[in-house]
Amino acid sequence: MGKLVALTGNYAVAYAAKYARVDVIAAYPITPQTSIVEKLAELIESGELDAIMIRVESEHSALAATFGAAIAGARAFTATSSQGLLYMHEFVHWTSRARIPAVMAIVTRALAPPWNIWPDHSDFMDQRDAGWIMGFAMDNQEVFDLTLQAFKISEDPRVYLPVMIGLEGFILGHTTMPVELPEQEVVDQWLGPRKQEYVIDGKEPLALGNLAWPEDTEEMFMEIQKAMDNAKKVIKEVDEEYGKLFGRKYGGLIQCINCEDAKYFAVSMGAWSGDLIEAVNKLREEGYPIGVIRIRFCRPFPYEDIWEKVKNSKGVIVFDRSISFGAWGPLFTDLVTGLYHYTNNLPIMSNVVAGIGGVNITYNDFAKLLTSFIETIEKGDKPPVFTWYHKR
Amino acid sequence: MVKEVQIVKTGIKIPLAKPKVGVAGKTGFWRITKPIVNYDKCVKCFLCEIYCPVNVIRVEPDQGPVIDYDYCKGCGVCVDVCPTGALELIQEE
Amino acid sequence: MTASSPQSPKPRPPLPYNMREVVLPGDAACPGCPIPMAWKVLSAVFGEKMILVIPACCSSVVVGAYPGNSLKASVVHVAFASAAAVASGIAEALRKRGITDVQVIAWAGDGGTADIGMASLSGAAERNHDIIYIMYDNEAYMNTGIQRSSSTPYGAWTTTTPIIGKTEHKKDVAKIMIAHGVPYVATASVAYPHDLYAKLQRAKKIRGFKFIHIHAPCPVGWRFDPKYTVRIGKLAVETGLWILYEYYDGKIHLSGPSRPYIDPKKRKPIVEYLKLQGRFKKITEDKIKEIEKYVEQHWEWIKRHM
Numbered sequence: 001m002g003k004l005v006a007l008t009g010n011y012a013v014a015y016a017a018k019y020a021r022v023d024v025i026a027a028y029p030i031t032p033q034t035s036i037v038e039k040l041a042e043l044i045e046s047g048e049l050d051a052i053m054i055r056v057e058s059e060h061s062a063l064a065a066t067f068g069a070a071i072a073g074a075r076a077f078t079a080t081s082s083q084g085l086l087y088m089h090e091f092v093h094w095t096s097r098a099r100i101p102a103v104m105a106i107v108t109r110a111l112a113p114p115w116n117i118w119p120d121h122s123d124f125m126d127q128r129d130a131g132w133i134m135g136f137a138m139d140n141q142e143v144f145d146l147t148l149q150a151f152k153i154s155e156d157p158r159v160y161l162p163v164m165i166g167l168e169g170f171i172l173g174h175t176t177m178p179v180e181l182p183e184q185e186v187v188d189q190w191l192g193p194r195k196q197e198y199v200i201d202g203k204e205p206l207a208l209g210n211l212a213w214p215e216d217t218e219e220m221f222m223e224i225q226k227a228m229d230n231a232k233k234v235i236k237e238v239d240e241e242y243g244k245l246f247g248r249k250y251g252g253l254i255q256c257i258n259c260e261d262a263k264y265f266a267v268s269m270g271a272w273s274g275d276l277i278e279a280v281n282k283l284r285e286e287g288y289p290i291g292v293i294r295i296r297f298c299r300p301f302p303y304e305d306i307w308e309k310v311k312n313s314k315g316v317i318v319f320d321r322s323i324s325f326g327a328w329g330p331l332f333t334d335l336v337t338g339l340y341h342y343t344n345n346l347p348i349m350s351n352v353v354a355g356i357g358g359v360n361i362t363y364n365d366f367a368k369l370l371t372s373f374i375e376t377i378e379k380g381d382k383p384p385v386f387t388w389y390h391k392r
Numbered sequence: 393m394v395k396e397v398q399i400v401k402t403g404i405k406i407p408l409a410k411p412k413v414g415v416a417g418k419t420g421f422w423r424i425t426k427p428i429v430n431y432d433k434c435v436k437c438f439l440c441e442i443y444c445p446v447n448v449i450r451v452e453p454d455q456g457p458v459i460d461y462d463y464c465k466g467c468g469v470c471v472d473v474c475p476t477g478a479l480e481l482i483q484e485e
Numbered sequence: 486m487t488a489s490s491p492q493s494p495k496p497r498p499p500l501p502y503n504m505r506e507v508v509l510p511g512d513a514a515c516p517g518c519p520i521p522m523a524w525k526v527l528s529a530v531f532g533e534k535m536i537l538v539i540p541a542c543c544s545s546v547v548v549g550a551y552p553g554n555s556l557k558a559s560v561v562h563v564a565f566a567s568a569a570a571v572a573s574g575i576a577e578a579l580r581k582r583g584i585t586d587v588q589v590i591a592w593a594g595d596g597g598t599a600d601i602g603m604a605s606l607s608g609a610a611e612r613n614h615d616i617i618y619i620m621y622d623n624e625a626y627m628n629t630g631i632q633r634s635s636s637t638p639y640g641a642w643t644t645t646t647p648i649i650g651k652t653e654h655k656k657d658v659a660k661i662m663i664a665h666g667v668p669y670v671a672t673a674s675v676a677y678p679h680d681l682y683a684k685l686q687r688a689k690k691i692r693g694f695k696f697i698h699i700h701a702p703c704p705v706g707w708r709f710d711p712k713y714t715v716r717i718g719k720l721a722v723e724t725g726l727w728i729l730y731e732y733y734d735g736k737i738h739l740s741g742p743s744r745p746y747i748d749p750k751k752r753k754p755i756v757e758y759l760k761l762q763g764r765f766k767k768i769t770e771d772k773i774k775e776i777e778k779y780v781e782q783h784w785e786w787i788k789r790h791m
Binding site for chain 1: 533534536538546548549550551552553554557558559560561562563564566567569570571572573575577578579580581582584586587604605607608609611612
């Protein structure tokens with residue numbers, strides 16, 4: 001099969017881009033993403049990766065150049081974090097609205113001021129309206145697998161949308177874990193050559209982005225919503241196929257752990273899901289009927305899949321590592337709306353926002369929050385809809 | 393050797409436009425004044441064809457400048473650059 | 486637009502015929518607009534085989550609305566600050582794919598180049614990507630309604646300098662590009678198409694980052710009758726205010742049309758240029774003196790680097 005190596009999350013991203021045979025990389029360094037760019041530069045200069053790196057002068061130019069390369073037919077890739085992602089936000093929208101396949105890794109980090117280099121999901125979730133497919137990994141093996149799959153999903157003609165893959169800065173980015181690397185020939189066979197709806201390389205005169213009247217514009221954007229819907233199917237297919245070829249299947253848009261006969265569910269996304277799973281496993285031993293739903297893709301939002309699991313449950317607690325100021329955690333908000341498609345009688349739902357600015361949330365914290373949630377409902381009371389769980 | 397990319401068209405509506413004459417309609421309707429040619433004075437220097445911003449003047453080898461009045465905006469640049477005064481601006485009807 | 490009979494061979498006119506095919510009539514430009522004039526010269530050199538990367542500017546709208554485009558060439562519209570960056574990406578992708586017969590041209594206004602686009606311009610120039618960056622200079626943010634840019638000349642009226650007029654001199658982007666050490670920098674004018682044509686042909690043969698600064702008089706923004714676009718462009722050169730030159734091989738090569746004006750006595754009086762433009766209606770004597778001083782300083786710099 002493949003070979004097992006010890007890689008940091010950042011290196012896993014770099015190697016995934018290498019296996020995908022990217023053509024052009026345009027990236028700007030920012031803590032905690034820097035080692036991705038450095039590793040890719042090393043792979044290119046040593047000859048291991050046949051790609052061109054554009055050492056751009058800013059993140060705005062990074063995604064602009066990645067977009068340009070993608071338009072002209074290159075498999076293009078970039079990576080960033082936090083302030084850098086915010087700086088390129090204009091192009092996040094530009095790339096998806098141009099329906100151009102591209103892949104970007106986000107090594108998530110809190111937003112400033114104050115300066116803060118520790119991980120949360122604020123930068124990532126700030127992009128959720130733009131029309132990118134957004135996936136999030138829990139460990140470095142998944143970082144590798146998701147980044148590689150991102151190219152396949154993005155270039156699928158039913159989708160034709162760019163994909164961003166999140167991984168927590170430092171927790172995954174700088175932590176070494178075992179990662180199994182696949183065989184290049186199998187990857188080549190599975191991924192194939194780059195596909196896109198159109199290319200601008202001088203063969204025929206085409207203009208991208210001319211002014212469009214309101215009705216035309218809205219029709220174009222409605223196509224994006226349709227593509228997002230198609231993406232749900234494509235993500236599941238890619239997950240299945242990847243499982244057959246490379247031996248690792250994750251379950252599609254969500255991953256459910258300890259869900260059989262669960263009466264309560266804890267929902268989360270990202271690396272801290274590992275701590276959440278440990279807490280849930282321990283609580284299961286103590287008799288609490290609780291399972292974990294780990295969201296792997298928050299765009300398109302997998303409300304149908306989650307409904308299947310939680311439809312008869314007594315309570316669902318959603319952990320968010322970001323907040324929409326003035327409202328609640330985004331995963332919670334999307335989930336409640338998603339479930340409302342099916343019923344006016346939602347299970348009891350609670351949102352816990354925590355870990356913002358990189359505050360370390362351990363499995364003890366999760367255990368405490370979960371037991372409190374379950375016992376409150378068992379008593380016949382209603383837990384608070386929204387809590388910002390802070391600790392010092 | 394060119395590295396090809398697979399163009400798989402799906403018919404989705406995308407912001408892609410193709411070359412078209414008259415994207416702003418028949419811009420001849422914009423005119424207030426109109427350039428006319430005095431073929432006796434014309435020396436076929438081509439300056440009017442070179443400078444015309446809507447690219448509607450064609451200097452024919454035998455005849456001289458032919459103007460497509462469907463799109464001529466009546467700006468008068470051709471009149472101003474003509475070295476022999478062979479072009480003149482008249483009021484549009 | 487014309488049929489030629491196959492029997493009798495017609496005498497070839499002194500005009501590259503590509504010039505007829507690419508800039509299509511009926512675009513949305515104002516009458517007398519310099520932009521399509523310059524595009525015709527571009528098409529004389531490159532024909533259809535060019536990809537214009539256009540940030541927000543008048544050109545974004547001149548080409549018309551979806552699903553039509555007034556150029557028979559490729560266009561990529563991009564966000565305001567990013568023309569140079571997107572052009573870099575396209576150029577590298579084409580290089581990787583082995584496509585060598587298309588010219589990538591970043592076509593941006595003075596706003597998108599000298600102001601909001603300065604950072605990405607500097608980055609692309611420093612990395613020496615094989616593109617041509619053309620800044621067409623109509624000396625204000627024309628597309629949003631004639632607001633002041635760093636390229637607006639001293640004393641000019643704009644909607645954001647409506648009473649006092651601009652209080653700073655023009656930012657000299659060509660000099661900034663020379664300081665970047667790129668292989669080719671040139672200034673040009675829509676009033677001198679043959680000169681622009683020659684410069685584009687020279688740029689086509691050079692590998693690396695090329696920068697061309699085109700003077701583009703705007704009838705609406707500068708307040709003059711549209712038929713004077715070329716006349717005003719010529720006066721800019723004849724008064725010595727706009728200097729046509731190329732910079733390569735480490736020095737300035739003064740272009741033909743500007744050579745007489747190295748001698749201050751041969752230059753036409755600045756007022757001849759200013760009086761035709763409504764934007765200089767309120768200009769005062771001492772402001773004109775200031776402009777003359779600036780022109781002379783600019784010529785001194787040119788002479789020192791020839």
